[in-house]
Amino acid sequence: xxxxxxxYNAFDNMAGIPDPNDVALQAAKDREKWDRMDYLIHKVFAQxxxxxxxxxxxxxxxxxxxxxxxxxxxxxxxxxxxxxxFIRQILLTIENIDKK
Numbered sequence: 001x002x003x004x005x006x007x008y009n010a011f012d013n014m015a016g017i018p019d020p021n022d023v024a025l026q027a028a029k030d031r032e033k034w035d036r037m038d039y040l041i042h043k044v045f046a047q048x049x050x051x052x053x054x055x056x057x058x059x060x061x062x063x064x065x066x067x068x069x070x071x072x073x074x075x076x077x078x079x080x081x082x083x084x085x086f087i088r089q090i091l092l093t094i095e096n097i098d099k100k
Contacts, residue, residue: 042097045090055094058087 045051062084068077 038093038097041090041093046094046098055087055090059091062087 045055062080067080067084072080
C-alpha cells in the first residue's frame with residue numbers, strides 16, 4: 001500500500017480530488033500500456049513484410065484519395081477522414097519508434 005503524503009486528506013476524495021500517488025501510479029501504468037501498443041504497431045506494420053504491404057496498400061487506397069467528392073455526404077466525409085486519421089496515426093507511430 002502506498003504511503004500518503006502529509007498534506008493529503010482522505011476527505012479530499014469526497015470532493016473528487018484524487019490521491020496524487022494514485023494519479024502518478026495510474027499515469028505510469030497508462031504510459032507503459034501505450035508504449036507497449038506503439039511497439040506492437042511497429043512490429044506488425046514495419047518489421048513484418050505482410051504488415052508493411054498492408055499499410056502501403058491502406059496508404060495508397062485511403063490517404064491518397066480525396067476525402068470529399070461532389071457526391072459525398074457529410075457523414076461519408078467524416079467516416080473517410082476517420083479512416084485516414086487511423087492510418088496516419090499508425091504511420092506516425094512507426095516513424096516515432098524508428099526515431100528512438
